[in-house]
Amino acid sequence: MRFPAEPFRIKVVEPLRYVSREERARLLAGAGLNIFQVPADSIYIDLLTDSGTSAMSDSQWAGLMVGDESYAGSRNFYNLERAVREITGYHRMIPTHQGRMAENLLFSTLVRPGQIVPNNSHFDTTRANVEAQGAEALDLVIDEGLDPTFDHPFKGNLDVAKLERLFETHGREKIPLVMITVTNNSGGGQPVSIANARAVREVCDRYGVPLFFDACRFAENCYFIQEREPGYASKSVREIARELFACAVGCTMSGKKDGLVNIGGFLAFNDDSLAERVTNLLLRIEGFPTYGGLAGRDLEGMARGLNEVLSEDYLAFRINQVRNLGAMLDQAGVPIVKPVGGHAVYIDARRFLPHIPQSQFPGQCLVVVLYRDYGIRAVEVGSLMFGHRDPQTGQDVFPKLDLVRLAIPRRVYTSEQMRYVAQSVIEIHRERDAMRGLRLEYEAPVLRHFTARLRELEPATVQT
Ligand code: P71
Numbered sequence: 001m002r003f004p005a006e007p008f009r010i011k012v013v014e015p016l017r018y019v020s021r022e023e024r025a026r027l028l029a030g031a032g033l034n035i036f037q038v039p040a041d042s043i044y045i046d047l048l049t050d051s052g053t054s055a056m057s058d059s060q061w062a063g064l065m066v067g068d069e070s071y072a073g074s075r076n077f078y079n080l081e082r083a084v085r086e087i088t089g090y091h092r093m094i095p096t097h098q099g100r101m102a103e104n105l106l107f108s109t110l111v112r113p114g115q116i117v118p119n120n121s122h123f124d125t126t127r128a129n130v131e132a133q134g135a136e137a138l139d140l141v142i143d144e145g146l147d148p149t150f151d152h153p154f155k156g157n158l159d160v161a162k163l164e165r166l167f168e169t170h171g172r173e174k175i176p177l178v179m180i181t182v183t184n185n186s187g188g189g190q191p192v193s194i195a196n197a198r199a200v201r202e203v204c205d206r207y208g209v210p211l212f213f214d215a216c217r218f219a220e221n222c223y224f225i226q227e228r229e230p231g232y233a234s235k236s237v238r239e240i241a242r243e244l245f246a247c248a249v250g251c252t253m254s255g256k257k258d259g260l261v262n263i264g265g266f267l268a269f270n271d272d273s274l275a276e277r278v279t280n281l282l283l284r285i286e287g288f289p290t291y292g293g294l295a296g297r298d299l300e301g302m303a304r305g306l307n308e309v310l311s312e313d314y315l316a317f318r319i320n321q322v323r324n325l326g327a328m329l330d331q332a333g334v335p336i337v338k339p340v341g342g343h344a345v346y347i348d349a350r351r352f353l354p355h356i357p358q359s360q361f362p363g364q365c366l367v368v369v370l371y372r373d374y375g376i377r378a379v380e381v382g383s384l385m386f387g388h389r390d391p392q393t394g395q396d397v398f399p400k401l402d403l404v405r406l407a408i409p410r411r412v413y414t415s416e417q418m419r420y421v422a423q424s425v426i427e428i429h430r431e432r433d434a435m436r437g438l439r440l441e442y443e444a445p446v447l448r449h450f451t452a453r454l455r456e457l458e459p460a461t462v463q464t
Pocket of ligand 1: 048049050098123126216254256
């Protein structure tokens with residue numbers, strides 16, 4: 001039997017401050033109803049992101065004390081290199097301060113203006129780093145991955161037929177590399193199967209183009225493979241990880257997710273000449289190759305975290321904690337994206353608040369009430385984050401989906417706290433008809449969701 005509940009006990013606690021509803025309402029009004037602008041110590045349960053928010057283990061904290069802060073040749077670099085080599089099979093590991101620097105280094109080295117980089121779905125920073133090279137970031141996830149109600153075991157898979165067509169149309173010169181994000185964050189933390197990764201690799205090999213993983217949540221992905229992919233039930237997650245990584249030639253990694261650390265990342269692969277080119281750039285913009293923008297102690301924390309994350313008791317708990325939150329919401333009739341992914345539950349705000357049009361930010365309405373009435377911070381992934389005014393037509397353009405993400409930090413919240421989250425969302429759902437839309441008062445020209453200011457509409461102006 002899998003470990004039934006939390007496979008750890010609590011040694012150190014971080015007190016949470018209780019903030020009254022009045023104070024939360026005041027803070028939120030002062031923040032222009034923007035949850036990014038609310039101080040974190042006024043939040044009871046913070047589900048803004050699973051990135052950099054993990055709790056480290058006693059072994060990781062002990063590892064910080066054996067941090068070797070030598071400028072060159074720190075022992076912790078070798079420990080991390082060994083951990084990465086054993087898990088991935090890639091023998092060159094270049095540490096970075098977080099995932100996006102690994103992306104920057106890889107794309108600056110391999111990608112040229114006018115080229116196309118296909119991915120199942122680019123994460124924001126990955127897209128930005130591809131576009132910074134003057135190239136196009138193209139999402140090729142399978143059609144099922146775009147339908148929030150479609151149940152499919154590997155909704156993160158890349159559409160191999162679309163990839164083949166892309167190669168046939170443009171040839172290999174236009175496509176410097178292919179990427180697969182595991183799990184597919186932008187698609188809801190959905191996994192990718194080994195069969196799919198292999199099929200993509202086969203196409204890449206035929207055209208002589210390298211395949212890389214964006215491996216932030218590789219362990220969660222491998223747990224899903226063990227659970228769902230035929231032939232993998234009796235293999236260990238560690239064995240599955242090795243098999244998965246063998247499908248690609250390298251990876252970028254944000255250690256802030258499945259590295260179980262608060263900061264850190266790396267780039268790993270087997271190509272020595274690529275390592276030389278990346279290292280030359282690293283030396284100029286990040287640091288010496290044996291620390292890459294991190295302290296020695298951070299490297300040690302990540303080395304230990306990468307091994308801990310492959311514990312199957314931990315993964316069973318982790319995946320099921322997220323899944324149980326989704327199940328509690330689903331059973332109460334709250335519309336969520338299905339199946340539940342590895343690191344977050346996504347609420348479908350358009351179905352949750354059908355009386356609030358996209359122009360009035362239904363996702364953000366839910367985020368506002370979750371904080372004001374329950375002290376929970378979630379994040380809107382919808383009209384506020386992705387909507388914009390078309391400069392040519394002057395029309396507002398909205399994304400297909402308005403979602404609210406409840407991202408679950410690793411090893412941080414108890415199942416009782418998760419139950420509180422579920423009950424809060426269910427209560428809001430019962431009272432949803434009384435909720436009002438929002439309007440924008442201020443927006444920055446780029447990445448408006450971080451700094452936007454909004455105001456609640458008066459009841460009279462609500463469209464029904
Ligand atoms: C998440 C994040 C963190 C985040 C980053 C930027 C804006 C808002 C939130 C980061 C990822 C990711 C994938 C698949 C690369 C990065 C960047 N995710 N790939 O989901 O999910 O890693 O933050 O270490 O630079 O909240 P980095």
